[in-house]
Amino acid sequence: MSQTAKIDIxxxxxxxxxxxxxxxxxxxxxxxxKEFSCKGNGVIREDTTDTRxxxxxxxxxxxxxxxxxxAILERLNQSGVEVEVIEHRRFPxxxxxxxxxxxxxxxxxxxxxxxxxxxPLGQIEVSKRDE
Numbered sequence: 001m002s003q004t005a006k007i008d009i010x011x012x013x014x015x016x017x018x019x020x021x022x023x024x025x026x027x028x029x030x031x032x033x034k035e036f037s038c039k040g041n042g043v044i045r046e047d048t049t050d051t052r053x054x055x056x057x058x059x060x061x062x063x064x065x066x067x068x069x070x071a072i073l074e075r076l077n078q079s080g081v082e083v084e085v086i087e088h089r090r091f092p093x094x095x096x097x098x099x100x101x102x103x104x105x106x107x108x109x110x111x112x113x114x115x116x117x118x119x120p121l122g123q124i125e126v127s128k129r130d131e
Contacts, residue, residue, distance in 0.1 A: 004082040007069060011089050014069050018060035024079050028071050029054045029064060 006017040022029070033051040038044050054064045064072065069085075076083050097117050105113055 004084060005076065006084045006086065007073070008086045008088055009066055009069060012066055013063050014066045015057070016062040016064060016072070018062075020062065020076065020081070022054070022062060024081070025072055025075055028068060028075060029062075 005020045007020075008015040030050060030052050032048045035047045035049060036044055037047070053068065054062050057063055073083055073085070097113060102110070102113050102117070
């Protein structure tokens with residue numbers, strides 16, 4: 001039996017319905033982060049702290065970064081959870097990519113503009129840090 005859940009997408013942060021089990025998403029929204037500190041004797045100490053990319057609001061909804069929504073949707077669908085997505089973001093027409101600018105671009109500039117066009121959430125994947 002599949003369950004239905006709701007995700008409200010806003011600019012920056014999105015809300016997951018309280019019915020969504022965070023345990024399904026744990027590796028997407030939590031990770032151990034390493035912290036290093038140096039003592040006076042030259043010894044470098046390594047600590048690990050749990051880092052959460054979510055918080056729970058008073059209504060029980062889970063707040064996550066909007067950029068995580070595609071991965072969350074994929075995970076929920078793979079787990080048999082039917083998801084209703086409600087888009088609350090508004091994009092003014094002046095922010096739409098000009099087809100003329102795209103047509104007249106070339107090289108890295110064109111590649112970047114195509115990445116913007118094809119990634120409506122505003123996150124562009126890169127293979128290297130300096131790309």
